Amino acid sequence: MKTIRKHWLKVCSVLACLVAAMAILLVVQNSIADEVPQPVIAITTTNTTNYIKITNGVSFANYELYRRATFNSSDIWGLHTVGAQGQTNFTAEMGLLSQSYYFIGVGSDWDQDGITNAFDGDPINTNVGILSITIDSPTNGTVFN
Numbered sequence: 001m002k003t004i005r006k007h008w009l010k011v012c013s014v015l016a017c018l019v020a021a022m023a024i025l026l027v028v029q030n031s032i033a034d035e036v037p038q039p040v041i042a043i044t045t046t047n048t049t050n051y052i053k054i055t056n057g058v059s060f061a062n063y064e065l066y067r068r069a070t071f072n073s074s075d076i077w078g079l080h081t082v083g084a085q086g087q088t089n090f091t092a093e094m095g096l097l098s099q100s101y102y103f104i105g106v107g108s109d110w111d112q113d114g115i116t117n118a119f120d121g122d123p124i125n126t127n128v129g130i131l132s133i134t135i136d137s138p139t140n141g142t143v144f145n
């Protein structure tokens with residue numbers, strides 16, 4: 001009887017270790033599954049429109065499309081479109097531009113200061129809050145022609 005009790009405790013110890021290992025494995029697996037892969041895009045162009053598709057998009061991510069007219073690093077990226085959650089297809093009219101360059105941003109509040117990138121004065125700086133523009137001149141009621 002003592003031998004059975006002795007082995008029973010060993011079996012319970014091994015089972016407890018297996019359960020703990022499986023719990024750790026599930027936590028690691030969930031954290032890996034929640035990561036958004038580096039976006040890969042494909043662009044199809046007509047005479048008037050660019051169609052931008054994220055080929056490896058995930059349904060739980062928010063993507064933003066940024067655009068600029070040149071590849072010159074002094075040309076700033078402008079926010080073109082904020083996609084809905086899981087949106088992986090975007091369109092951009094060419095307008096007056098003969099060419100455009102695009103990149104996809106992942107997430108809508110990069111510095112996590114509670115102000116979405118579209119309204120943030122500097123989306124990667126928590127010390128800069130909401131974008132605010134004050135026009136001192138001309139005053140209210142001025143008509144531009």
Ligand SMILES: [Ca+2]
Nearest residue numbers: 109113115120
């Ligand atoms: Ca922000």
